[in-house]
Amino acid sequence: xxxxxxxxxxxxxxxxxxxxxxxxxxxxxxxxxxxxxxxxxxxxxxxxxxxxxxxxxxxxxxxxxxxxxxxxxxxxxxxxxxxxxxxxxxxxxxxxxxxxxxxxxxxxxxxxxxxxxx
Amino acid sequence: xxxxxxxxxxxxxxxxxxxxxxxxxxxxxxxxxxxxxxxxxxxxxxxxxxxxxxxxxxxxxxxxxxxxxxxxxxxxxxxxxxxxxxxxxxxxxxxxxxxxxxxxxxxxxxxxxxxxxxxxxxxxxxxxxxxxxxxxxxxxxxxxxxxxx
Numbered sequence: 001x002x003x004x005x006x007x008x009x010x011x012x013x014x015x016x017x018x019x020x021x022x023x024x025x026x027x028x029x030x031x032x033x034x035x036x037x038x039x040x041x042x043x044x045x046x047x048x049x050x051x052x053x054x055x056x057x058x059x060x061x062x063x064x065x066x067x068x069x070x071x072x073x074x075x076x077x078x079x080x081x082x083x084x085x086x087x088x089x090x091x092x093x094x095x096x097x098x099x100x101x102x103x104x105x106x107x108x109x110x111x112x113x114x115x116x117x118x
Numbered sequence: 119x120x121x122x123x124x125x126x127x128x129x130x131x132x133x134x135x136x137x138x139x140x141x142x143x144x145x146x147x148x149x150x151x152x153x154x155x156x157x158x159x160x161x162x163x164x165x166x167x168x169x170x171x172x173x174x175x176x177x178x179x180x181x182x183x184x185x186x187x188x189x190x191x192x193x194x195x196x197x198x199x200x201x202x203x204x205x206x207x208x209x210x211x212x213x214x215x216x217x218x219x220x221x222x223x224x225x226x227x228x229x230x231x232x233x234x235x236x237x238x239x240x241x242x243x244x245x246x247x248x249x250x251x252x253x254x255x256x257x258x259x260x261x262x263x264x265x266x267x
Contacts, residue, residue: 046262069202069259069260069262070201070202070203070260072194083197084194084197084199084200084203086200086201106193106194107193107194107260108261108262109133110262
């Protein structure tokens, strides 16, 4: 009985852990401890990860190109714009105002992301 | 956006380059194929088909080069290119020049009303097909045909 309970507990933990990991890829909310720190967005396989990032005012977001293909990070509202980022190159921008900042890759306009500054 | 809506064309930006590039690639490769067949079978009709395919391929390079350069200037603000983008730009220009050179060789023979096309055109055409193919491969890689969606 005790053994079956512990197996069920382990399975539940695995399912919950997997679900938590999966949702974490699409959007991310910075915790209080991460305030005013640097947040990272990874560019890989023609997508930004996380696609949606929520950060406090004053946070510096760094995009790193982990793809084999060059990409750019361009704000839809022309707030920021990177040069062409080759593999392992980075681009950073500090968000000093609250708001929603949608962005895309100008080489591959289907690649989009969003930074929500609160 | 509707595919026949004028806004689709206007706002497509560098997507036009990605669409237009298929015309010179296909026409040139088929033109060269016809020329090789014309040489092998000694048929005038195949040689004529090769000539007109090469002519339209050469004309089609003009909007392709223009839209490629405009995409570089507008989307990337003309910044200094490197890596795959630079290779694609250089090889694209070389491909366009080679397509025009091949057509001009055919054109010269026609104007002089010579019966036989010069044999040296065949290796030039073969090299041009390889460079066009490599340029297209780089372009496909850049445009994300291997990516999701």
